[in-house]
Amino acid sequence: MNIKDYYSGMSRLYIHQSILCVIVFMVIIFPALQITNFFPTNTAGILILTMLIYFIFRHIYFVYKSHSLPNPSIFHNEGEVLLMLEPSPVTAYQGKLFSGSGYCVFSIKKGRKQAKKALFTITDHRKNTYWMAKVNDFGIQLLKIRKEISFEALKSDKREFHTTDGNDYRIVKSAYTFSIKKNGMKIMTVSRGLMPISMQRIFSASTPIIKFDRQTNEEERIFCLLLYFTN
Known part of the structure; x- marks a missing residue:
C-alpha cells in the first residue's frame, strides 16, 4: 500500500458514511417530521444534515488528494x-x-x-x-x-x-x-x-x-x- 491507496480508502469510507446519513434521514427523520414537529426530531434532523455535509466535504477532499498526488x-x-x-x-x-x-x-x-x-x-x-x-x-x-x-x-x-x-x-x-x-x-x-x-x-x-x-x-x-x- 502507498499513500495514494490510503487516500482512496478514506474517500470510500466517507462516501459510505454519507450514504448512511441519507438513509437514516430518509427512513427515520423525514417521516417523523411529517408526523410531528417535536423539538428532538428537528434537532436530530439538523445533526444528520450537518454530518452529511461534513462527510461529503471530507470525501471531496480525499478524492482530490488521491488524484492530485504524484507517483510516490x-x-x-x-x-x-x-x-x-x-x-x-x-x-x-x-x-x-x-x-x-x-x-x-x-x-x-x-x-x-x-x-x-x-x-x-x-x-x-x-x-x-x-x-x-x-x-x-x-x-x-x-x-x-x-x-x-x-x-x-x-x-x-x-x-x-x-x-x-x-x-x-x-x-x-x-x-x-x-x-x-x-x-x-x-x-x-x-x-x-x-x-x-x-x-x-x-x-x-x-x-x-x-x-x-x-x-x-x-x-x-x-x-x-x-x-x-x-x-
Whole structure:
C-alpha cells in the first residue's frame, strides 16, 4: 500500500458514511417530521444534515488528494530514518506508518485482550514479515510469527523499561514531542508541525513525523512504536 491507496480508502469510507446519513434521514427523520414537529426530531434532523455535509466535504477532499498526488516513486526514499504516521481508514488498525516516499512500511493492529494482556500484530511490509506483541502492566514481549520471543522488556517504572541484556529505555514526553531514550541516548522521536514543505503534497502538515536513530534494530523499532501507541 502507498499513500495514494490510503487516500482512496478514506474517500470510500466517507462516501459510505454519507450514504448512511441519507438513509437514516430518509427512513427515520423525514417521516417523523411529517408526523410531528417535536423539538428532538428537528434537532436530530439538523445533526444528520450537518454530518452529511461534513462527510461529503471530507470525501471531496480525499478524492482530490488521491488524484492530485504524484507517483510516490518519483520521491527520494527517506529510508529507515524517517517514517510518517497516518491513521488507518480500517478501524481495526491502530495505525499505518509510511516512508517519506509514500509507501506503507508498518501496520499495527490491536487484537483482543487475553488474560489482561493486550495483543498487537505488527506487519513489516518491506520484508512481508509479521510480529506479535503482548503488552501488560509488567512489560512487553515481542514474538516472531513462530511464537519465539525475540525481544522482552520489563517495566521498572511508569515510563521506564529494562531488558535482560542490561539496556534501559525511558519515555520522555512534552507538549509537542514524544521520544524514547536507550541508556540515555535518544533512539526515537515523534513530532508534529514540522513537515517539510516539499512533503506536504503527500502528507498533511500536521502528520506526526517519527524519526529513528540509524543504529536501532528492527525489534527496537517495533518496541518503540508499541510504546508510542500504548502511552
